[in-house]
Amino acid sequence: MRALSKFQLLKWCNPLARLASWFELTRNASSGVAARIPLRGDCQRGHVYLVGAGSGDAELLTLKAARLLQQADAVVYDRLVGDDVLAMIPAGCERYYVGKAKGHHSVPQDEIGALMVRLVRQGKSIVRLKGGDPGIFGRMGEELDALAAAQIPVTIVPGITAASSAAACMGIPLTDRGHAQQLRFVTAQLCREDGTPDWAALARRDETLVFYMGLSKVAAICAGLREAGLPDDWPIMLVANASQPDQQSLVGSLVDMPQRLAAEPLPSPCVIMVGSVVQRVATSPASTENQVHYACQH
Structure with a gap:
């Protein structure tokens, strides 16, 4: 009988191992025994x-x-x-x-x-x-x-970034085929010499923008995107302390968000989401306070 190669052995053994693990998890679940999640490796010194x-x-x-x-x-x-x-x-x-x-x-x-x-x-x-x-x-x-x-x-x-956490807690997708074909993360702490982003490149209706570290620059972001062609009623959302017990949010439009923020200041850290996908907040079952608390804290 011809000996099996290493690849052939792995091809057969891996599915068998997964099947055995599935049976073990099923047996533990049916008997009320908590399943043990295997963790590999040690934290190496000098690393x-x-x-x-x-x-x-x-x-x-x-x-x-x-x-x-x-x-x-x-x-x-x-x-x-x-x-x-x-x-x-x-x-x-x-x-x-x-x-x-x-x-x-x-x-x-x-x-x-x-x-x-x-x-x-x-x-x-x-x-x-x-x-x-x-x-x-x-x-x-x-x-x-x-x-x-x-x-x-x-x-x-890697860890869960603030944009993903904030969107999940507000019950919306960062991308949705009816709203955004792309997603862009932008730092509002501008490091370029002229200190001005390319607003024309950012003012697209087929993407979601997420600005990090931009709480003090909300007015500039709203003005820049409006001047570059986005409509006054284009949706924007601010989420502070995403996933934490003191999470807060504001939802509005590019024209009214600076006034909303002045009336209801938010703490830092805060992420800013711009895009039509923000419209889903009003209809999402996770957008009420109780649902957000449940989704993010339990």
Whole structure:
């Protein structure tokens, strides 16, 4: 009989293993035994893990992020990491706060990189805990460069970004084939010399725009998009502290949102969504206060 190749063995064994796991889960469920979710790996010393903490709700962490928080020797964390997430860090783990707020950086960016390098060279395993997803407006590139220069191995663990969390809590899709054929994330903290985005490129009716870090620039965003051709009644929504108990939102149009925000100020962090998909908020069953609380907190 001809011997089976490694590929052929895997082709047969993997489905059998999945079937056995399914039978085990079914047996546990029918007997009232809680199913055990397998978690693999250890938090390796001399290694940095760039971990997304999500939008604040600890239950929205990935399983990998939760495991690494339990195993790390030190956690270097940002301002927007939720208290419930921080509560998951064991008492014996070292903590280093390096948060940034508008106009105030507790630790300059180059010092954050130097801190992680120093901790790694002490033989520790490091979780660099960043709000949302570390790769979305999280300065991950600068930290990767600092660690690469020191030849330190890095693992990236993605998290739920604020746009996804806010849309889910408000009961709307970021993309919907009847409203948006594309999705664009934009930072309102403009770094270009002229300080002006390309409003004409952003003022499209077939996409959803999500502005990060733009609470102080709502009036400029509304004016820029209107001047570039979007109608005055084009929908816009602001969501602050998405997925957290103190979540707040405002829904309006480009012409009236600056006045709405002045009358009902929102706290930071806040994401700004612009697009016809925002119209779905009024008809979504998750857009009432009780439904939003249930969807995001339980």
